[in-house]
Amino acid sequence: MNSAPHLLTEDRAEYERILDDALRNAHDRPDLAAVGQRLNAEQLRTMALNAAALITTAAAAEYEHYVKVREELRTPRPAASVRNSVLAPAVGEADESGAGFAAVIAVLAPVLAGTAAVIFLLVGYILKMLSPTPSFADTLLTAGWFFGAVTAAGILVAAAGLLITALRNGATQVPAEEAAGEPDEVARAKEAWRHAVLERGLLPFLRAALADPSADPTSADPPRHVSHLPKIGYSGPDYSSPSEGSTAGQRPTFTSPDFTSPDFGGPEHQPE
Structure with a gap:
């Protein structure tokens, strides 16, 4: 019995892409x-999909390596490294707590100062309209203009902080293409498997299908000329009838037991 490495569900789409590329560039x-x-391209595609287990056997070694490398990448890291990766952000958060508090102050200061400036200026100018003018009207106006200046300064500081943060994050940001791409080792293993499936599996299968006049597009059996690919399946045991001259197949014979009558003599031969 020959067993083929059945493709994982996530790799069947990649096998179909390899097949489609081969037919597109046929x-x-x-x-x-x-x-x-x-045979047209759609018929050949149906045949290759039905014989996927047979075709991918030609690239069994490459596929096993590809799956192994991919699974190693997905395996969680050891507990020590995970613990370190968890502790590092906690330490960073402790170091950046002061910076976070300063950011909150930088955001709230302009809002509070602006509110105070509006209130003091509004009340001060209302008092200036009264006759006689209260003596503390000028004090309210002075306080309002002071908080107005604080508001303007706070807005400038907040804008500068946002700009610095944006520049810092832009310098350390990983490009989207690089983050979304596969690691080099996995990419190399995948490309080696794709090449092996195409050169040692798909192309010989397609050539044999085109050369075999009896090839059935709806059948899962490989074409007759594909002799170097192992065939998947079971072979039945060889049952043969016994030969005529052998005695193994003859019916046994039985003989009846030999029963004889007891020997009766004269009176002198009495039973004991």
Whole structure:
């Protein structure tokens, strides 16, 4: 019995992409120039999908390596490294608590100072309209203009802080393409598997299907000319009838037991 490494569910889409690329570029290969004459691309695609387990057997070693590398990347890190990665942000948060408090003050100061400036200026100018003018009207106006200046200064400081933070985060940001891409080792293993599936599995299968006039597009069996790919399945035991001259198949014979009558003699032979 030969067993094929069945593709994982997440890799079947990649196998179909390899197949579609091979059929799309079939006319660039002289050995696949017959696509569309007896069998079209859709029929060949159906045949290759039905025989996916057989075709991918040709790249079993590369696929095993690819899956192993990918799983190692997905495996959680040891407890020590996880603990360090958890403790590091906590220490960073303790160091940045002062910076966070300063950021809150930088945001609230302009709001509070602006509110106070509006109140003092509004009350001061209302008192200035009265006759006689109260003596503390000028004091309220002075306080209002002071808080107005504090508001303007706070807005400038907050804007400068936002600009510095944006520049700092922009310098340490990882590009989206790099973050979304696969690691080099996984990418190399994947490319090696793709190449092996194409060169040792799909292309020989397609060539054999085009050369075999009896190939059935709806059948899962490989074409007759694909002799170097292992066939998946079981072979039944060899049952043969016994030969005529052998005695193993003959019916046994039985003989009846030999019963004889007891020997009766004269009176002198009395039973004991």
